[in-house]
Amino acid sequence: MRELKVGVLGAAGTIAPAILGDLAISAEVSSVLALDLNYERARAAAAAHGGDKTTARAADARAGLAGELEGLDVLINTASYRVNIDAMEACLAAGCDYIDLGGLYWVTKNQLELSDRFERAGRLALLGVGSSPGKTNLMAARAMRELDSADSIDIVAGGRDFDPPGAFSPPYAVQTLLDEVTLNPVVLREGEPVEIEPLTSGGEVDFGEPIGRAQTIYTLHSELASFGASFGCRACSFRLSLAKAVEDRLRELVGSSSEEIAAVQAAALAPSAETVSVHLIVARGSGREVRVRSITRPFEQFGIGGSIVSTATPAVAAVRLLAHGKIDAIGARFPEECIDPDEMFAELATRSCEITVEVEELAA
DSSP, X not given: OOOEEEXXXXXXXXXXXXXXXXXXXXXXXXXXXXXXXXXXXXXXXXXXXXXXXXXXXXXXXXXXXXXXXXXXXXXXXXXOGGGHXXXXXXXXXXXXXXXXXXXXXXXXXXXXXXXXXXXXXXXXXXXXXXXXXXXXXXXXXXXXXXXXXXXXEEEEEEEEESSOOSSOOOSSOHHHHHHHHHSOOEEEETTEEEEOOTTOEEXXXXXOTTTOEEEEEEOOOGGGGTHXXXXXXXXXXXXXXXXXXXXXXXXXXXXXXXXXXXXXXHHOOOOOTTEEEEEEEEEEETTEEEXXXXXXXXXXXXXBOHHHHHHHHHHHHHHHHHHTTOOOOOEEEOHHHHOXXXXXXXXXXXXXXXXXXXXXXXXX
């Protein structure tokens, strides 16, 4: 096992506290550098969640980041997907591996263009290792073990706060959420990517307890950038279920200026420690339907709810797998290309995530 030096970009954001907390209790990590444009907030996050191994530093993804990464083994980029390319360039210049939480489809496509440069450098860029994309990619890979081939794969995500703070409390960055609900979703039909209207209803889905049945909408998501090629499915989509109050507020914000959105983000309250996140993969083919379900509940050791833990812990699990030599790929890669689902799921099971697999034979 190697002990890795890890940087976390966007350390003042919503997801980073759980990442810092997870890195702090991971024996595979020797030190953590919390990086953010806002040094004071990064320092506060490091002090609250990072333990003795974490220090903070101001950093701008678009100016001088490579210098801050010198000596690190891997960077986890939790900042806006808009800086993914800049962060990858900085990793190439500094000579370290790269992990992010997703690129909202179009940026992910652009990130793949850097794959040859990462290969030549002998470095890995692991694209989309959060809950969705990330965990969902590996859930789909697990589903494919039960099928000879897949006709369709549907991805559905839902989260709920069971002790909401009483004001607007988005599960992650407001601008990213707005992009998801205002940019044209991409779905696969007959093996080809097709754009559909934003906020198209995805119908009602049964998430199981504790969310139950809930309405969904189609949104733009990174899984659609890889599922067709990775799994050979000719139909694929991503649907999201938000709490009604959150979805209603997002609809009100459509068309707002960047300044207005920044003000809303600044005033937003953090989710409570009682959030729960559920993800479903429904794969059909070979006369079967396979349902892989993930539920992530609050993780008491972090004092952070399941919706945030669900996104944070796969990235840190990937760091641990790297340290143990379980991921040996180079270039820009999707999780399903280089991570064994069982190894990832075993890591997540230690972080209040339960994954189940159900197989149903379909009538001829």
